[in-house]
Amino acid sequence: MRTWFLIALTDLFIAAVIGLLLRIMFLVELPFVRFRPWLHGHSHVALLGWLFLGVVVALLHDGGRGGLTRRSRNLFIGLQAAVVAMLLSFPAQSYGAVSITASTVHLALAYVVLAMVWRTSGEWPAAGSGRLVRWAIGFFVLSTVGILAIGPIIATGNQGKEIYYWAVQFFLHFQFNGWFWFAAMALGVRWAERQGFDLRIDPLTLALWVLSAIFTYALAIAWSEPHPGVFATVSVAVVLQVWAAWRTLRLLQRLQPVTRDRFPPAAKVLIGLALVSMALKVLVQASVAVPQVAVMALTIRHYVMGFIHMNTLGTMTALLLAYALVQGWMDTHRPMDRIGLGLLVAGIVLSELLLFVQGTFFWAGWGMIPGHYLHLVIASGLMPAGVALLLLGAVRRPATRTVAR
Numbered sequence: 082m083r084t085w086f087l088i089a090l091t092d093l094f095i096a097a098v099i100g101l102l103l104r105i106m107f108l109v110e111l112p113f114v115r116f117r118p119w120l121h122g123h124s125h126v127a128l129l130g131w132l133f134l135g136v137v138v139a140l141l142h143d144g145g146r147g148g149l150t151r152r153s154r155n156l157f158i159g160l161q162a163a164v165v166a167m168l169l170s171f172p173a174q175s176y177g178a179v180s181i182t183a184s185t186v187h188l189a190l191a192y193v194v195l196a197m198v199w200r201t202s203g204e205w206p207a208a209g210s211g212r213l214v215r216w217a218i219g220f221f222v223l224s225t226v227g228i229l230a231i232g233p234i235i236a237t238g239n240q241g242k243e244i245y246y247w248a249v250q251f252f253l254h255f256q257f258n259g260w261f262w263f264a265a266m267a268l269g270v271r272w273a274e275r276q277g278f279d280l281r282i283d284p285l286t287l288a289l290w291v292l293s294a295i296f297t298y299a300l301a302i303a304w305s306e307p308h309p310g311v312f313a314t315v316s317v318a319v320v321l322q323v324w325a326a327w328r329t330l331r332l333l334q335r336l337q338p339v340t341r342d343r344f345p346p347a348a349k350v351l352i353g354l355a356l357v358s359m360a361l362k363v364l365v366q367a368s369v370a371v372p373q374v375a376v377m378a379l380t381i382r383h384y385v386m387g388f389i390h391m392n393t394l395g396t397m398t399a400l401l402l403a404y405a406l407v408q409g410w411m412d413t414h415r416p417m418d419r420i421g422l423g424l425l426v427a428g429i430v431l432s433e434l435l436l437f438v439q440g441t442f443f444w445a446g447w448g449m450i451p452g453h454y455l456h457l458v459i460a461s462g463l464m465p466a467g468v469a470l471l472l473l474g475a476v477r478r479p480a481t482r483t484v485a486r
Contacts, residue, residue, distance in 0.1 A: 082138055082141070082142040082147075082148065082149065083408075083410045083475075085134065085138050085149070085157055086135065086138050086139075086401075086405055086410055087410075087472065087475050087476075088134070088161060089130065089131050089134040089135040089138060089401075090131070090135075090468060090471065090472060090475075091472060092126050092127070092130030092131040092134065092161075092164060093127065093130075093131040093135075093398070093468055094465055094468040094469060094472060095126055095130070095168065096123050096124075096126040096127035096130065096131060097461075097464040097465035097468055098465045099119055099122055099123040099126070100123050100127075100461055100464070100465075101458065101461045101462055101464075101465055102114050102119065103116060103119060103120060103123065104454065104457050104458045104461045105458055107454040107457075107458075108454055108455060108458060114172075115172070115175075117175060118171055118172050118173070118174070118175040119171070119172045121171040121172075121175055121176070121180070122167065122168055122171035122172045125164070125167045125168075125171060125184070126164060126167065126168050127393060128256070128393070129160075129163075129164055129167070129187055129191075130161070130164040130168075131398070132261065132393060132397050132398075132401075133160075133191065134157070134160060134161070134164075135397075135401040136261070136264050136268075136397070136401070137194055137195075137198060139268055139401060139404045140198050140201070140202075140214065140264070140267070140268070140271075141153070141197070141198060141201060142408070143201070143271065143275075144271070144272065144275045144408070145408065146275075147201060153194070153197055156190055156193055156194050156197075157194075159186070159190045160187060160190050160191065160194065163183045163184070163186045163187035163190065164183075164187065166179060166180075166182075166183035166186075167180055167183045167184060167187070170183060184228075188225060188228065191221070192222070195218045195221060195222075198214060198218060199214070199215060199218055202214040202215060202267075205271060205274070206274055206281075208281050209270050209271075209274055209279075209280060209281050209282075210267045210270040210271035210274055212287070213263050213264075213266050213267035213270055213282065213287075214263075214264070214267045214271075216259075216263045216287070216291065217259070217260050217261075217262075217263035217264040217267055218260075219259075220255050220256075220258075220259025220260045220262075220263060220294065221255075221256070221259070221260040223255050223259065224251065224252045224253075224254070224255035224256045224259060224260060225252065226251065226252075227247075227248045227249065227250070227251030227252035227253075227255070228248075228252050230248045230251075231245070231248050231249070234248055243306075247301065247302060250298075250301035250302075251298065251301070253301075253389075254297070254298050254300075254301055255294070255298070257389075257392045257393075258294045258297060258298075259294050261392065261396070261397050262290075262294065263290070263294075265355070265359070265396060265397060265400055266282065266290075266329075268400060268404065269400075270282065272407075273336060276343065278336065280332065280335070280336065282329065282332065283328075285328070286325055286328040286329060286332070289321045289322070289324050289325035289328070290322075290325045290329075292318075292321050293318050293319070293321040293322035293325055295318075296314055296315075296317055296318030296321065297315070297318040297319070297322065297366055299311050299312075299314040299315045299318060300315055300318075300366065300369055303315060303369075315369065318366075319366055319367040319369075322363055322366060322367065323363060323367050326360070326363045333356075344403070344406075344407060345406055345407070345413060346413070347406055347413040347419070347422055348403040348406040348407055350426065351399040351400070351402050351403035351406070351422075351426070352399070352400070352403050354395060354399040354426065354429070354430075355395065355396050355397075355399040355400045355403070357395070358391050358392070358395030358396040358399070359396050361391060361395075362388070362391060362392060362396070365378070365388060365391075377444050381440045381443050381444060382440075383436045383437070383439050383440030383443065384436070384437065384440040386436055387433055387436035387437045387440060390429075390432065390433060390436070391433060394429045394432075394433075394464075395429060395433065398429070399426075399429075402422065402425075410475070411471060411474070411475065412474075412478075415474055415478070417470050417471075417473060417474035417477075418470070418471060418474045418475075420467075420470055421466075421467045421468065421469070421470030421471040421473075421474060422467065422471065423467070424463045424464070424466050424467030424470065425463070425464055425467030425468060425471070426467075427460075427463050427467075428460055428461065428462070428463030428464035428466075428467060429464065431456075431459075431460035431463070432457065432460045432461055432464075435453065435456055435457050435460055436457075438450070439453050
């Protein structure tokens with residue numbers, strides 16, 4: 082399983098390099114890079130290569146209790162082959178025959194892999210992590226309705242219209258607010274269960290999270306349909322989400338005595354980063370219940386990119402790296418791993434600060450911060466450098482003993 086985690090981490094490195102090239106384009110012309118096709122390559126490798134594969138590896142590994150069969154290994158090979166095909170085809174043709182075929186193959190294989198995760202979760206506590214994993218998988222399947230709808234939308238001549246963007250946002254919304262969000266909670270609850278701690282998210286809190294994930298989709302519609310009913314739905318959704326977050330925070334406070342001595346220091350930092358990102362995500366979505374704030378948040382690109390990266394990097398990447406540290410797949414006692422993690426975390430934090438600060442300058446009418454894009458290039462460059470050091474450190478040594486299962 083460590084090997085497959087490192088393969089997923091390699092996808093993160095590739096996505097980070099492409100992200101850096103896209104930042105450099107704002108400073109100098111890169112003749113071999115076309116922004117939109119390379120952006121598609123970046124997003125697909127990050128979302129499907131790093132995050133999807135990384136989350137599935139962590140769930141199936143289950144702290145060392147699980148493993149891969151020949152069938153599941155072949156499925157992983159197929160998933161990664163599809164990611165490589167997307168990496169090569171999107172920059173060359175954007176959405177074309179090869180890239181669409183590779184995306185379709187990945188989706189079909191993802192269904193099969195998640196069916197395996199579903200069966201595995203049947204052995205976990207039904208009222209704890211097992212239920213959370215199954216909600217996560219359910220939201221993944223729901224999210225793909227948006228992708229499956231794109232073909233008919235294009236065939237009927239509606240590409241570029243509101244319904245097309247609603248379908249894209251449907252996929253992204255339920256990926257981030259459904260699949261990844263519930264998978265993150267499942268990983269945390271499952272860790273507590275392996276430590277002998279009965280951590281259950283009660284039915285009311287779970288219902289609040291589920292309903293808020295569904296209703297906050299109205300945020301994706303609000304920018305093009307600023308109807309009072311849409312904002313009323315958003316208001317209800319954020320109330321439910323804040324209520325769910327408050328109840329979950331009270332539950333997590335019970336874990337403090339358990340976690341104090343069971344994580345290496347670097348893992349504590351990463352988990353702290355993930356929790357802060359999750360809290361900020363809830364607060365940001367709560368703030369856009371105000372129509373004026375919603376228009377600002379959804380039309381200023383720096384805010385949109387900052388929010389997406391807060392979910393993908395601040396929350397999920399931090400959690401997956403913390404899992405790797407706990408399992409001994411990385412070791413911060415070694416300088417290369419320690420420096421690599423430091424560079425990666427610094428790049429994530431600095432990039433987020435730069436995006437949100439510049440977005441605020443745009444909103445206030447203060448214009449561009451001098452040297453902003455150069456600063457973004459420097460901050461973005463820290464991330465592939467950090468991941469490269471982690472990969473180099475991993476291939477130079479075997480896995481170490483698991484710290485805490």
